[in-house]
Amino acid sequence: MRTRHAGAAALAALTALTLAACGGSDVGGEGGGDETGGAGGGDTIKIGIKFDQPGLGYQDGSEYTGFDTDVARYVADKLGYSEDQIEWVEAPSANRETMLQTGQVDMIFATYSITDERKEQVAFAGPYFIAGQDLLVAEDNTDITGPETLEGKNLCSVTGSTSAQRIKDEYAEGVQLVERPGYAECVTALTAGQVDAVTTDDIILAGLAAQPANKGKVKVVGAPFSEENYGVGLPQDNDRCEDINAAITEMIDDGSWEEAVTSNTEGTGYTPNADLNPPTPDACA
Ligand code: GLU
Numbered sequence: 001m002r003t004r005h006a007g008a009a010a011l012a013a014l015t016a017l018t019l020a021a022c023g024g025s026d027v028g029g030e031g032g033g034d035e036t037g038g039a040g041g042g043d044t045i046k047i048g049i050k051f052d053q054p055g056l057g058y059q060d061g062s063e064y065t066g067f068d069t070d071v072a073r074y075v076a077d078k079l080g081y082s083e084d085q086i087e088w089v090e091a092p093s094a095n096r097e098t099m100l101q102t103g104q105v106d107m108i109f110a111t112y113s114i115t116d117e118r119k120e121q122v123a124f125a126g127p128y129f130i131a132g133q134d135l136l137v138a139e140d141n142t143d144i145t146g147p148e149t150l151e152g153k154n155l156c157s158v159t160g161s162t163s164a165q166r167i168k169d170e171y172a173e174g175v176q177l178v179e180r181p182g183y184a185e186c187v188t189a190l191t192a193g194q195v196d197a198v199t200t201d202d203i204i205l206a207g208l209a210a211q212p213a214n215k216g217k218v219k220v221v222g223a224p225f226s227e228e229n230y231g232v233g234l235p236q237d238n239d240r241c242e243d244i245n246a247a248i249t250e251m252i253d254d255g256s257w258e259e260a261v262t263s264n265t266e267g268t269g270y271t272p273n274a275d276l277n278p279p280t281p282d283a284c285a
Helices: 002-025 027-039 067-078 093-101 162-170 183-191 202-209 241-253 256-265
Strands: 045-049 057-060 063-065 086-090 123-131 133-138 154-158 176-180 197-201 218-220 228-234
Touching (some): 123 241, 154 162, 162 176, 202 256, 228 241
Parallel strands (some): 154 176
């Protein structure tokens, strides 16, 4: 009896100590605590993002803004990397798999859809968001209302994207597809009258349409025709998938995810598909 009580008391005291230690080091300390163990103090982590997608991944002087960067910062912190240990690297759509395979980046948060084809080359954590492929047209356009109305039209999308691939696979007939390295270039072609429409995920198009230079000139059609599950791209031999999924779940549960969606889509008129968001991360392979 005595022994059991003493044991229980000791255990309770230990639990209290442990809880106090954890509680005390919360947000900032979590990064600090792991730096020595997990990340190895002073280490940096290379994160691939888009530099030209306002509201998602955007380089604004020396600042990096957008929903992808906010999710990346949150996840990196949980993995033990503070913001100043993040090295942001531009990851254009066509280069993502290679960048992960050659170690140019450790993780990618770049509107990167999880697909079976890509899983043959890289791994994914998440999804952390679900978007849908849509069309961007001139403000006064009335004849393009969906992908089946593109016959005889010039369409711009990005090399290496699921957006360009879906057009080739499902709507190729009669559509002239022009490929560019980034969506901002496609929007420039649209406002210059060189193409009739731009296609990619609705949230990307909404961010570009709300840019001061494009406002009033273009509009998102608003009839999404795919489900794009944004994953965290990882090398196939990574050991981080579980921890990243736990961080994404925590970000959703503590309200940070919602806050990041709202602040990064403010003024664009975009609202995420509430039937699909927030998503539940898939089991790691
Ligand atoms: N989500 C799509 C993809 O991963 C289109 C956006 C992009 O190119 O990043 O290909």
